[in-house]
Structure formats: structure tokens, C-alpha cells
Amino acid sequence: MLxxxxxxxxxxxxxxxxxxxxxxxxxxxxxxxxxxNELSSNDLVFKCxxxxxxxxxxEVTVEFFAGSEQKGKFHKPCQVDQGLSxxxxxxxxxxxxxxxxxxxxxxxxxxxxxxxxxxxxRPTKIVHSLMDEGFEEERILxxxxxxxxxxxxxxxxxxxxxxVQRPFFEENHPERISVxxxxxxxxxKCLFCSFPSAIIDRCDHLIDDYIMALEKEMKAMSQxxxxxxIEVETVYIGGGTPTxxxxxxxxxxxxxxxKYWGFQNWKEYTVEGGRPDTMDKEKLGLLKDYNVTxxxxxxxxxxxxxxxxxxxxxxxxxxxxxxxxAREIGFDSINMDVIVGLPGEGIxxxxxxxxxxxxxxxxxxxxxxxxxxxxxxxxxxxxxxxxPSTEVAADMMxxxxxxxxxMGMRPYYLYRQKYMLGNMENIxxxxxxxxxxxxxxxxxxxxxxxxxGAAAISKFCYPSEGRIxxxxxxxxxxxxxxxxxxxxxxxxxxxx
Numbered sequence: 332m333l334x335x336x337x338x339x340x341x342x343x344x345x346x347x348x349x350x351x352x353x354x355x356x357x358x359x360x361x362x363x364x365x366x367x368n369e370l371s372s373n374d375l376v377f378k379c380x381x382x383x384x385x386x387x388x389x390e391v392t393v394e395f396f397a398g399s400e401q402k403g404k405f406h407k408p409c410q411v412d413q414g415l416s417x418x419x420x421x422x423x424x425x426x427x428x429x430x431x432x433x434x435x436x437x438x439x440x441x442x443x444x445x446x447x448x449x450x451x452x453r454p455t456k457i458v459h460s461l462m463d464e465g466f467e468e469e470r471i472l473x474x475x476x477x478x479x480x481x482x483x484x485x486x487x488x489x490x491x492x493x494x495v496q497r498p499f500f501e502e503n504h505p506e507r508i509s510v511x512x513x514x515x516x517x518x519x520k521c522l523f524c525s526f527p528s529a530i531i532d533r534c535d536h537l538i539d540d541y542i543m544a545l546e547k548e549m550k551a552m553s554q555x556x557x558x559x560x561i562e563v564e565t566v567y568i569g570g571g572t573p574t575x576x577x578x579x580x581x582x583x584x585x586x587x588x589x590k591y592w593g594f595q596n597w598k599e600y601t602v603e604g605g606r607p608d609t610m611d612k613e614k615l616g617l618l619k620d621y622n623v624t625x626x627x628x629x630x631x632x633x634x635x636x637x638x639x640x641x642x643x644x645x646x647x648x649x650x651x652x653x654x655x656x657a658r659e660i661g662f663d664s665i666n667m668d669v670i671v672g673l674p675g676e677g678i679x680x681x682x683x684x685x686x687x688x689x690x691x692x693x694x695x696x697x698x699x700x701x702x703x704x705x706x707x708x709x710x711x712x713x714x715x716x717x718x719p720s721t722e723v724a725a726d727m728m729x730x731x732x733x734x735x736x737x738m739g740m741r742p743y744y745l746y747r748q749k750y751m752l753g754n755m756e757n758i759x760x761x762x763x764x765x766x767x768x769x770x771x772x773x774x775x776x777x778x779x780x781x782x783x784g785a786a787a788i789s790k791f792c793y794p795s796e797g798r799i800x801x802x803x804x805x806x807x808x809x810x811x812x813x814x815x816x817x818x819x820x821x822x823x824x825x826x827x
Contacts, residue, residue, distance in 0.1 A: 332373040335363040339380040343425040347379055349450040350429060353754040354436040356721060372398040377435075379428045386413055391428045393435050407431040426478070433480055444754055447480030452747045454481075455775060458493040459500075488742060488758075495743045499768055500777050503794070508556075509565040509769050510592055512545065512584065513784035514573040515808065518609060519642050531575050537808050538580055541785070544815040546587040548783045551819045553591035555826055563592055564778070565599040565769040573602055574609040578617060585621040599768045601625040607653035608645040615660045625695075625767065628654050629668035633684040637673050647687065654691050664765050667693040671727045672701030672752035677719050681727040685734040694765040696740060698731045700724070700755040702748040721753040728755055735760035743767075744774045781822065785811035791825045800825050 334355060336348045344362050352360045363376070370376070376396035384390050389411050395403040409427035411420050426448075433448035446454065457479075461471045468490055475486040516531050516538070531538075556563065566588060574581065602618055604610050604626045618626060632638060633647040657665055669684055688696065701718070719727060735742075740760035744767075747756045759770055772778035773790070776799055782789040789802040802821040805811050811818065 332358055332375070333371075334358055334360045334375045334377070335370075336360060336377050337363045337379065338428065340421065340425050340428055342421070343428075346425070346450045347377075347429065347432060349749055350432060350448060351377060351436065352750075353444055353446075353450075354440050354442060356753070370396075370398045372400075374398055377432065379432060381409075381424055381428065384408070387411060389424055389427070391424065391431055393428070393431050395435060395439070403435070405431060405435050430478065430480065437480075443480070443482075445482040445485050446747070446754060446756070447476075447482070449479050449481060449747075453774060453776070454485075454747065455489050455493055455496070455745055458489045459497070459775065462493060462497070488745070492742050492745055495741060495766065496771050496775060499766070499771055500775070503772075503778055505779075505793075506560055507562045507564050508779040508781055509567065509772055510563050510588075511769075511773075511780050511782040511787060512549075512566070512568045512573075512588065513570060513782065513787040513804075514568065514576065514584070515571040515784065515786050515806075516575045517570065517572045518575050518606065519644055534808055537812065538576065540812045541808055542580060542583050542587070544812045545584070545784050546591075548815055548819055549587060549591045552781055552783070552822060552826075555823070556592075557594075559826070563595045563597055565601070565772070566592060566597050567599075567601045567603075567769045569601075569603045570605070571603075572605040572609050574604045574606070574614055578614055581614060582617060585617065585623075589621060599624055601627070601767065601769060603627045603629075604653075604657075605629050606643065606645060607649040610653050610657075612656055612660070615657055615662070619660050619662065623662075625664040625666065626657060626662055627666040627668065627695075628657065628693075629666075630684070630688070631668060631670045632673055632676065632680065633687040634676065634680045637676055637680065640674055651687065651691065654693070664694045666695035666697060666767070667691070668697045668699060669731060670699045670701055671731065671755070672719055672724050674718055676727070677723055678726055678730070681730045685730050689734055689738060692738060694762050695767060696731075696735045696738070696760045697757070698728065698735070698760070699757045700728070700748075700751045700753065702751045718752065724753040724755065728753075732758075738762075744770050746774050789822050789825070 334351055336344065336351055338344045338347050348360050348362050378394040381389050381391045387410055389409045391407050391409050393405045394401060407427060409424060411423050429448040437443050458471060461474060471490060472483065472486050475481040475489065476483065516534065518531055555561070568584070576584065600623045602623050607628060628650065630647065630650045631641065633650065635646050638646060654665065667688055740762055742758050743761050744759045745756055759767070761767070773780055776790065776792050777794055779792050780790045782804070785804060785808045786806040787804045791800040793799070802825055804818045805814055
């Protein structure tokens with residue numbers, strides 16, 4: 332069976348297709364331009380369009396076909412103020428079509444989705460917008476249900492997260508930014524990974540030149556920051572796995588950061604350690620000496636069989652050892668990541684992972700849902716693995732959710748991705764006062780992020796205007812080294 336989706340609402344067809352995929356996991360959903368040739372009787376077609384009825388009334392329509400035979404035609408009136416911008420009018424029409432399509436799919440399949448018609452990656456933004464307009468919690472809960480079909484549980488989760496975040500956002504101003512440094516290098520490529528990162532054995536000859544280019548990029552923008560009175564709130568070194576660098580290379584990066592940004596007092600300094608096999612006592616001590624305040628030690632799972640299957644070169648015992656070593660050195664803000672839905676895992680494995688993590692008692696705990704991305708090795712080998720069902724995945728997520736709560740944590744940021752198992756979410760938990768400021772700012776697009784290095788994307792945020800400008804760096808390390816002046820110029824254009 333194939334499913335085809337077409338729409339007259341330009342620019343949003345991917346969101347409609349994503350909603351259909353959520354109701355038909357594992358079925359191929361294609362975007363069509365209106366031509367439906369050689370349909371089989373098993374194929375489904377959803378045609379979404381709209382017609383202007385009166386000045387402020389648009390009628391949205393969803394037609395449903397099995398093969399070439401129409402099985403239903405559904406309409407819904409939608410009020411659209413003609414005084415709004417074309418962008419805002421189109422957004423309202425799109426949301427009306429998505430809601431009608433959701434109701435059609437729910438009736439057709441007998442299923443409902445906890446996230447309703449929402450397909451965007453930052454659903455908390457809706458709550459922040461409503462809170463900014465002065466809506467009370469009960470009214471926001473009703474809007475999330477009536478306008479988006481979000482379940483009461485997920486709606487309450489969004490409100491709780493927004494309430495944690497808002498005190499941090501109140502201190503934002505245009506001259507306060509965060510700095511992100513990308514080290515797109517790993518020791519191996521994980522099965523599920525879609526990030527543009529290189530294997531260190533294949534790019535070791537480029538690393539010294541890469542660090543020099545990185546330093547040049549930071550130096551240029553540091554001068555801009557001093558000239559314009561821009562204040563850096565947080566610094567985040569990510570990847571890849573930054574600690575894949577040897578200790579001399581890592582110190583070069585830390586020294587450059589200190590040289591160009593150390594004239595300011597940051598609220599938070601994070602380094603993604605990621606894999607325990609890339610960290611030792613010497614590297615952890617180095618991070619501490621450079622006043623890193625927060626690190627990640629990310630197991631993804633505490634089951635050795637799964638670690639081997641996904642391409643990790645370490646065992647769960649090494650994760651425990653690395654974590655304890657970081658505590659002994661004095662790190663009091665440590666994050667750990669896990670992934671729901673890794674191949675071969677189920678309730679038993681989730682319980683085991685959670686019990687080990689509870690014994691370690693991290694300060695942050697981030698739960699990701701497996702997303703099968705086109706750029707990952709997993710995409711090309713899905714038939715070789717067994718994945719948990721949607722229902723089992725939901726139970727696994729609940730194990731981690733309840734485990735985080737039992738450690739005294741609360742959810743503080745959330746985002747979603749395409750092609751996520753069970754149409755679920757990624758959610759970050761933290762002990763109160765240990766929330767990652769950087770994670771909240773970047774996920775909610777509340778603060779400008781200057782990003783340095785290959786594959787890094789700077790975001791210039793204008794929350795009051797609801798506008799974001801992006802300045803992406805080239806992904807390839809060699810290309811980045813050659814074109815670093817161009818990367819600097821891209822940011823300069825958006826800064827002045």
C-alpha cells in the first residue's frame with residue numbers, strides 16, 4: 332500500500348504528509364502534485380484544498396480516496412481576517428486543514444495521537460505565545476485540545492515546561508547571546524546518527540588546520556562582540572564528540588575559547604563528552620581546569636548488546652566508571668542521554684537502563700525517541716533490525732519519565748523531530764536549578780546563537796517579531812577550512 336497527499340496550501344505539504352505518516356507508521360507516504368496514475372485499490376489518497384466563501388471565511392476540504400474511488404469528502408469553515416499578512420492567513424488556513432485532516436484520519440483509523448495535529452518540532456512555542464497574550468492555564472489547555480487535539484497529558488506537560496522556562500527568558504535582551512562551537516568528529520559512526528560528523532581516523536590530518544580556522548572565526552566575531560557590547564550568556568561545545576580530540580588538541584580549543592570569550596562571565600559552560608571511551612581522568616581534569624561547569628556522559632542505553640549493535644566501542648561498565656570519575660573530579664552538573672526505541676530493546680531493557688542511571692543520579696537526564704533519518708546508516712538497513720511497537724515505545728518512555736521524576740527532576744525542555752518512533756518526543760529533565768540554559772534558549776528560539784565550526788548554524792533571533800535568520804557554515808571539514816572567511820562574512824552580514 333502507498334499513500335499520496337496533495338494540497339493547494341503552498342509550503343506546508345510536508346506537514347500534512349507528516350501527519351498522515353503518524354497515523355500509518357511504516358507505510359510509505361508520498362507527496363503528489365495532483366497526478367495519481369496507476370493507483371492500486373489498496374492505495375490511499377488524501378487531497379487537501381480550500382475555497383474562499385466570503386471576505387473572512389475560507390472553506391477547507393479534505394477528500395479521501397481508496398484507489399480512484401472517492402470514499403469521503405469533508406468540509407470545515409475557517410475564519411481568516413483579510414487584514415492579516417499573507418503569511419499569517421496562510422498559517423491559519425494550514426492549521427485548519429491539518430485539524431480537519433486529523434479528524435478524518437482519526438475516524439478512518441480509530442486511532443488518536445497524543446500530540447494531535449501538531450507536527451512542528453517546538454510545540455512549547457504555542458504555549459509561550461498564548462502566555463504572552465495573557466491567557467490563563469485553563470484556557471490554554473482548552474486551546475491545545477480544541478485547536479490542535481493535543482491530549483490533556485501532553486498539554487499539561489507543555490504548560491509545566493513553559494513555566495520552568497519563562498523566568499530564564501525574562502532576562503533576555505538583543506545584546507545577550509550564546510556561543511556554540513562544533514567539533515564534528517567521532518570515534519565511530521553510530522547506527523542511528525544523521526549528523527554530519529567525520530570519523531577521527533579519517534580526518535586526523537585536518538584537525539590542526541580545523542582548530543586554526545575555528546580560532547580565526549571566533550577571533551573575528553569576538554571583536555564584533557566587543558565593539559557592539561554583546562554579552563555571552565552560555566558557551567556550548569558540541570559535535571560529534573568533542574572529547575574525541577586528543578588532550579593537546581582539546582586544550583587548543585579550550586584555550587582559544589578562553590582567549591576570545593573569556594573576558595565575560597558566562598552563566599554556563601557545557602562540553603558534550605558523549606562517549607566514555609573518549610574521556611579519561613586527564614581530559615576531565617583539563618575541562619575542570621578551564622572552568623567547564625556542565626558535561627554530558629551519554630550512554631543511550633545501559634545494555635551492552637545494544638551498544639554493540641548501534642556501533643559503540645564501549646560497554647555500560649565504562650559509562651558508570653566515567654561518571655563516577657567525573658563526580659570525583661568535582662563536576663556537579665552532569666547530563667546523561669538515553670534513546671527510546673533502539674533496535675532489539677523493550678520494557679526489560681528500559682527498566683535496566685533506568686535502574687543503573689538512578690544509581691548514578693545525574694543532574695540532567697535527556698530522553699530521546701529514535702528517529703530514522705535519511706542520512707543515517709539505519710535508514711538503509713531497517714529490515715535487519717527489530718524495533719519496539721508504538722505501544723511498547725510509549726511504555727518505555729513512561730519508564731524513563733517516572734524514573735526522572737523519582738530522582739527529583741522536572742521536565743524543562745522538549746522538542747520533536749520527523750520520523751520519530753510512535754510520533755513521540757524528546758524531553759529533557761533536570762534537578763531544579765540545574766537546567767541547561769543553552770538548551771532552553773536554542774530549543775525555543777529565544778536567543779541569538781553564534782555558531783562556529785563546520786556544520787554549525789548560527790541563528791539570529793528576533794522573538795518580538797517572530798523572526799529567525801540563519802547563517803549556516805559548510806558541513807565538510809576541508810571545505811570549512813578553505814572557506815572560513817566566507818563563514819565569517821555570513822555572520823557579519825546579519826550582525827551589522
